[in-house]
Amino acid sequence: METLRVHDRTRNSQILAAVNFPVQGKGNSVVGMYTTIVKLGSPPRDFTVMIDTGSDLLWVSCSSCDNCPQSSGLGFKLNFFDMVGSSTAASILCSDRLCPIGVQGAVVRCPPPTKQCGYTYGYVDNSTTSGVYVIDEMHYDMILGQSSHSGVNTSGTVFFGCSTHQDGGLTETSRAIDEIFGFGPGPLSVVSQLSARGTIPRAFSHCLKGDGNGGGILVLGAVVEPSIVYSPLVPSQQHYYLKLESVAVNGLPLSINPDAFASTKYADRGTTIDSGTALAYLVQAVYDPLIAAINTIVSQYSSPFILEGNPCYPDSTSVDIFPSVSFNFAGGASMDVKPTQYLVHNDLTDAAMWCIGFQKAEIGLQILGDLVLKDKIIVYDLDNQRIGWTNYNCSMPVNVNVTLNKDTKINPRERQSSSISSKLGILSKLLPVIIVAFFLCT
The missing domain is CATH 2.40.70.10 (Acid Proteases)
Structure with a gap:
């Protein structure tokens, strides 16, 4: 980690x-x-x-x-x-x-x-x-x-x-x-x-x-897939930013003050999508209730411990007991994240474990990196200024739209x-x- x-x-x-x-x-x-x-x-x-x-x-x-x-x-x-x-x-x-x-x-x-x-x-x-x-x-x-x-x-x-x-x-x-x-x-x-x-x-x-x-x-x-949902890009930015509006765990919205999404140093930008970043980073007002909700559910079956600031669980803990997480963006688009898409497996010789990969954003910039982008089709539609996604088996072929502007x-x-x-x-x-x-x- x-x-x-x-x-x-x-x-x-x-x-x-x-x-x-x-x-x-x-x-x-x-x-x-x-x-x-x-x-x-x-x-x-x-x-x-x-x-x-x-x-x-x-x-x-x-x-x-x-x-x-x-x-x-x-x-x-x-x-x-x-x-x-x-x-x-x-x-x-x-x-x-x-x-x-x-x-x-x-x-x-x-x-x-x-x-x-x-x-x-x-x-x-x-x-x-x-x-x-x-x-x-x-x-x-x-x-x-x-x-x-x-x-x-x-x-x-x-x-x-x-x-x-x-x-x-x-x-x-x-x-x-x-x-x-x-x-x-x-x-x-x-x-x-x-x-x-x-x-x-x-x-x-x-x-x-x-x-x-x-x-x-x-x-x-652009990959074409019926289940892809789209959210508009925050305009006039040098990177790909989306407006995150709420977070849910197992379908239940977390109690996060809406101002939390607008009170960060980079609130005018939003949450960036970045394939060059390995993990996912959330501001404290979002990170704390999310980690608390995950731990509350999983601790009923397995005891967590903190390793280098990360909540971790023994390797024997079944991934199936971890909840799903949903990031809800502007335009009604939800990014559903399975446990395998936010857990990191540490293969230590004497104590293998599962650790939650969400991190606290140190500079106030929320970033969704490869941790949550994996096992998903991600479409960057620059003509229509939007990003779309859906969970997908990336070993399978995809349909691609080869139509240019003006037909x-x-x-x-x-x-x-x-x-x-x-x-x-x-x-x-x-x-x-x-x-x-x-x-x-x-």
């Missing part, structure tokens, strides 16, 4: 045609992180990336990085992006007026014209990544139909960060990965880039398996010129649409 909290403290201080990506990761692992693989460059190379709905930027480690981890403690080989080794890679120059700045704390170094456009992305925990913006091909599988789920390989031109230096927690081998794949709502995200070109719908979905083998589903497009369809045979000049021309037409007023390089 402490390992998960440390991961989240680092993570939270940083404050997913349908395109199909494989998903890896262990839902109950001490890492608390789901990853996928993206293919970049020509010839394409694989990069293992963390699926992160709490940030926008896709960045990878450059071959010229002077302080990047060389290996990962997560069981896979780290790769590095080599611009010279990719025939389709190109630099983004400040003279191109393509330096995207002012987004989520990113600070851009703007050298004299004709120099490569650089960035520094800093985090509250003093971790940083800095590097240069590049443009290249991303290769992916395009889902052609809602029922067949057959796909074809295709590619699209995207720009991303190439990290040449990292500091702080990003350098820890125990959790090192090739890159972070930001799925936030901002203009820098790959979702925004590809949807602005009409390549994909302006939506993405994930379904994270919660068993020990992890895995799941990640598609750029257009994804064209899986979209071809891009391999010339660098052509790619920069495409990007210059795209960026004024999706970057708005963030170009200040001259």
Whole structure:
């Protein structure tokens, strides 16, 4: 549990045609992180990336990085992006007026014209990544139909960060990965880039398996399932925030003053949905009555104890006696959380146990992370400014809506010129649409 909290403290201080990506990761692992693989460059190379709905930027480690981890403690080989080794890679120059700045704390170094456009992305925990913006091909599988789920390989031109230096927690081998794949709502995200070109719908979905083998589903497009319920996004935010209105245990609403949901430091934002966070964090006015209600029910059958601040129960305690929890959001949408979706199993040699994974929010920001998002289809419908969900077996196939706005369809045979000049021309037409007023390089 402490390992998960440390991961989240680092993570939270940083404050997913349908395109199909494989998903890896262990839902109950001490890492608390789901990853996928993206293919970049020509010839394409694989990069293992963390699926992160709490940030926008896709960045990878450059071959010229002077302080990047060389290996990962997560069981896979780290790769590095080599611009010279990719025939389709190109630099983004400040003279191109393509330096995207002012987004989520990113600070851009703007050298004299004709120099490569650089960035520094800093985090509250003093971790940083800095590097240069590049443009290249991303290769992916395009889902052609809602029922067949057959796909074809295709590619699209995207720009991303190439990290040449990292500091702080990003350098820890125990959790090192090739890159972070930001799925936030901002203009820098790959979702925004590809949807602005009409390549994909302006939506993405994930379904994270919660068993020990992890895995799941990640598609750029909206999963279609009759039981999905939706809640509107809090407008004008850089992350995905929903308005939480009440909490129930076994169907009975908790006695929580409604002001509790509006008295936090981040009340104007709401509760954020973040796949890069492992646990779930609730403000004290919500956390205390929720934990009390769970303990009252379970203590009739098993005696709880406190371990490092967490309510825990012996491993012999049946999961079936734990109650269900419902988070009720604006629009009448309830997120039902089963015991297996909020309990963390600690496999200690001499004293295995079940611990309640809900945590008290230290900074007043309510976050629903992988703990409660696993074993659910989560749909991020950006066109309609809403998020939807339903419990689901993430080992099963899904139906995906491949309809674009204005009743257009994804064209899986979209071809891009391999010339660098052509790619920069495409990007210059795209960026004024999706970057708005963030170009200040001259």
